[in-house]
Each structure stands twice: as structure tokens, then as C-alpha cells.
Amino acid sequence: MIGTDIYQAAELLRAGQLVAIPTETVYGLAGNALNEEAVAAIFAVKQRPTFDPLIVHVADMEGLEAYCRDIPADARRLAGVFMPGPLTLLLPKKDIIPDLVTAGSPLVALRMPAHPLAHALLSLLPFPLAAPSANPFGYISPTTAQHVADQLGDKIPYILDGGPCEIGLESTIVGWDETGSAVVYRKGGVAVEAIEALIGPVEIRLHSSSNPLAPGMLKSHYAPRVPLLLGDIPALIQTHQNKRLAILSFSQFFTEVNPDFQMALSPNGDIREAARHLFGAMRYLDSLPVDCILAELLPEEDLGRAVNDRLRRAAAGGAT
Ligand code: TXA
Ligand code: MG
Numbered sequence: 158m159i160g161t162d163i164y165q166a167a168e169l170l171r172a173g174q175l176v177a178i179p180t181e182t183v184y185g186l187a188g189n190a191l192n193e194e195a196v197a198a199i200f201a202v203k204q205r206p207t208f209d210p211l212i213v214h215v216a217d218m219e220g221l222e223a224y225c226r227d228i229p230a231d232a233r234r235l236a237g238v239f240m241p242g243p244l245t246l247l248l249p250k251k252d253i254i255p256d257l258v259t260a261g262s263p264l265v266a267l268r269m270p271a272h273p274l275a276h277a278l279l280s281l282l283p284f285p286l287a288a289p290s291a292n293p294f295g296y297i298s299p300t301t302a303q304h305v306a307d308q309l310g311d312k313i314p315y316i317l318d319g320g321p322c323e324i325g326l327e328s329t330i331v332g333w334d335e336t337g338s339a340v341v342y343r344k345g346g347v348a349v350e351a352i353e354a355l356i357g358p359v360e361i362r363l364h365s366s367s368n369p370l371a372p373g374m375l376k377s378h379y380a381p382r383v384p385l386l387l388g389d390i391p392a393l394i395q396t397h398q399n400k401r402l403a404i405l406s407f408s409q410f411f412t413e414v415n416p417d418f419q420m421a422l423s424p425n426g427d428i429r430e431a432a433r434h435l436f437g438a439m440r441y442l443d444s445l446p447v448d449c450i451l452a453e454l455l456p457e458e459d460l461g462r463a464v465n466d467r468l469r470r471a472a473a474g475g476a477t
Contacts, residue, residue, distance in 0.1 A: 159302050159316045163274060166317045167281045170195075175202060177291045177305040178278060179319025180270040182243045182328050182346050183298040183436070184305050185214070185288030186313070193255050196287050200257075202312045205294040210260040211287040212245055212268050212328070216279035221267055224251050224285060231339055231356040235331060238355060241271035243324050243346025247332030258287050268328055274319040290327060297379050297443070297471075300325050300436045325433035326463050331359070344463035346432075363466065379436075379471045381443035385450045387472040393451040403442040405452040407431060418445055422455075422464075432460040435467060 166176045170187065173195045178187045186203055188195035190213045200207050215221055221228070221236065225248035228236070232246050250265035259265050270276060279286060290298040291305045299305045302318035310316070329345035331352065339359040341349055353359055383403070386393055390406055394413050404411055404419040408426045411419065420438035422431035442450050452468055455461035 158314065159306055159318050161274070161318050163278045163281065163317065166278055166315055169315055170278075170282060170286070173198075174315075175199060175313045177299075177302070177309065177313060177316040178275050178286070178288060179272050179302070179317060179322065180214075180275050180288075181272045181323045182270075182326060183300055183322055184291040184302065184316075185212075185275075185286070186291040186305075186309065187214070187286040187288040189282075190214075190258055190285045190287035191253060191255065192284070193257055196255060196257050199287060199289065202309060203289055203292070203294050205289060207257065208260050209294075210262060210266065211258050211289050212266040213254065213258060214268050214270055214275070214279060214286040214288055216276060217241075217269065220279070220285060221246075221269065224254055224265060225249055225267060226251055229333055229337070232331075232333070234355055235352065236269075239347050239351075240269040241276060242269070243271075243326075243328045244268065245328040245330045245343075245345075247330065247342070264332065266330065272319055272323075274317060278317065295380060297381060297436050297439050298327060300433075304437070304440060321433075321437075323433065324429075324460075325435060325437075326460060326467065329463070334360075344466045346460070346463070348459045349462060350459065379439070379467045380473075381439050381450065381471060383443050383445075383447055383450050385439075385452055385468070385471045387452050387454065387468055390451050390453050397449065397451065400448040401446065403445050403447040403450045405438055405442055405450055407453060407455050418442070418447060428455055428459050428461045428464070431455055432464050435464055439471065 175188045188199050245266050245268040247264045254265050300322040302316050324346040327345045329347040330343040341361045406421050422434045454465045
């Protein structure tokens, strides 16, 4: 059921059930992070392997302090500016966080969503919420309540509808390596440039199937079912003339292809608007009777870097 009642959502969560929740990044599949049965249910509903750890969502700074043992100075600086917001920090966990949540890692991923409904819900609860993106493992993250209902509607009792997600990309994940240097493990809703402006240069170490730290970031993540080909769209149209085509562009439409089968992410060329529309556009194009989706990269700056990361992963997953 889709609704807007945070009290009903809170009651279900207190009873150990799962609820899909809106955040400003993407919708999450939430359960009590301190209740192992609820956490196990998240993995089961999402069909996610238990070696892929979950982000823990808290309402405020006290929540953050309650579940990690230490907050380095740079983490505090980042939290001061980007929390609440689309930032996740990897910090040493307290024992109260079950090992199942972190897949045995001594680090816990902590995030403080800015979405007013998520914040209100977290403030009602005496426990934090473990929540991965509310999509079946490997598919495109949901940015509306309807996206969640389409895929998980019959598996969970309630979907809290907070409208379309304002950012539309998952949070940026930042951690600290053995030497204390900051590392970006996932590009997301906070631009790398904004992080570097605050704490100086950071290393970007994106997860891949060979990186055991966060095996969730497999290269084929975010994959539509229809193959997605990345490159110069006019050239791709030329070489795929015998195929039924869909197009995912930054701002342009192409006369060679049916306009109903095209999504321009931002006709004005606004990178943030493009980011907000990316996952919805991928879902729509993936529902069409086409052989492939032709797509192009955004400028490699601001949230364009995170969008391009998702497009490259989608292309890797859909390749034929
Ligand atoms: O914006 C977001 O972060 C959304 C919303 C719902 O908060 N959540 C989200 O969760 O994207 P998920 O599970 O789809 O992606 C979380 C990523 C995974 O790649 C996971 O491997 C990594 O975070 N992660 C979580 N806990 C970790 C940990 N303890 N150590 C390393 N990586 C971790
Ligand atoms: Mg996900």
C-alpha cells in the first residue's frame, strides 16, 4: 500500500516489518537496523547477497554519535556541511550495530537523510533504519513511490510516499583508509568537488566486483534489461539502423528516432536536473519494445560525474 502516514510507517517498523521510505536521493527499503530479523528480511526482499552491507539512517548528530565509536575531524567537517543530506560516512561501528548490517566489517555506513518525511519518521523511532535502495538487487534505483510499488509492492506492507526524489542519485560514500586519508567509495549526490573544497584532495576508489570493501558496487549495477550502448548518439544511430532504438540524451532530441522513444534528461542542459531525471528515464526506456538504448555521457563535472558512473555501469550490465 502507498500512503503518506508516518505514524503507520513507524508502527510497522516498531513491529519489525519493512517500509519503503522516501529520501532526497532515492527510495530506501527500511527496517530496524538493531533487529537482526528485520535486517535479514531486507536482504531477502531485495534478493541481495548478505556480503553486501547496508547503510544505517539516523535523524540527527546524536544518532550519528550513538552508532559510531569515533568521528575524525574531517568527517565532522563534512557532516557539518552535508548532513542532513546526500552524504554517507564510513565510520568505526559500535557493537550495538549487528554484524549482519555491515557484513562483518568493523565500519558502519551512516547517513542522515534531509527529506522531511524521512527525518520526521526517524525522529519518531527509538532505533536507526537500515535501508538499501528499494529496488531488486542489480536493477535501477527507485526515485518515486510508484517505482517501488512496481517491483516490491506485493512484498512489503507499506510504501511511504514523499514525492519524486529531489536529487535522484544515491548518496556519496566517504571513508578513511589505514593512513587516515579520505576516500570516496561511491560518487553520488554530493559532488566530489564540494568535498574537496572542504577537506582537500580525496582519492576516488570506486567499488568493483574485485573490491571486497563494498561488493555492492558491481560494475553491472543499475542495469536496465534492454542493452544500453554508450557513445556518440548520431554515430550510434548510423551503426544501428536495423534495430528498434530508444535514446537517452543529455539535452537533445534526434529526428531519426520516434520522439516517444527518447528521453532528454535536461533540455536546458542543467546537470542537476539531468541527475534528478536519470533513473526515471532509464526505467521508462527500459519498458519500451526496443532492441537497445543509445546513451551519451554528461559533462564530467559536478553531479555529471556520478551520472556518468551510473551510465557506465548500466552499459556494462546491458552489453550483448
Ligand atoms: O542514497 C543512498 O545512499 C540510498 C538511500 C536509500 O539512503 N541508499 C543506498 O543503499 O544507495 P545501497 O544499499 O543501495 O547502497 C549502499 C552502498 C553499497 O554499495 C554498500 O556496499 C555500501 O554502501 N556500504 C554499506 N555499508 C558499508 C560498509 N559498512 N562498508 C563499506 N561499504 C558499505
Ligand atoms: Mg542500491
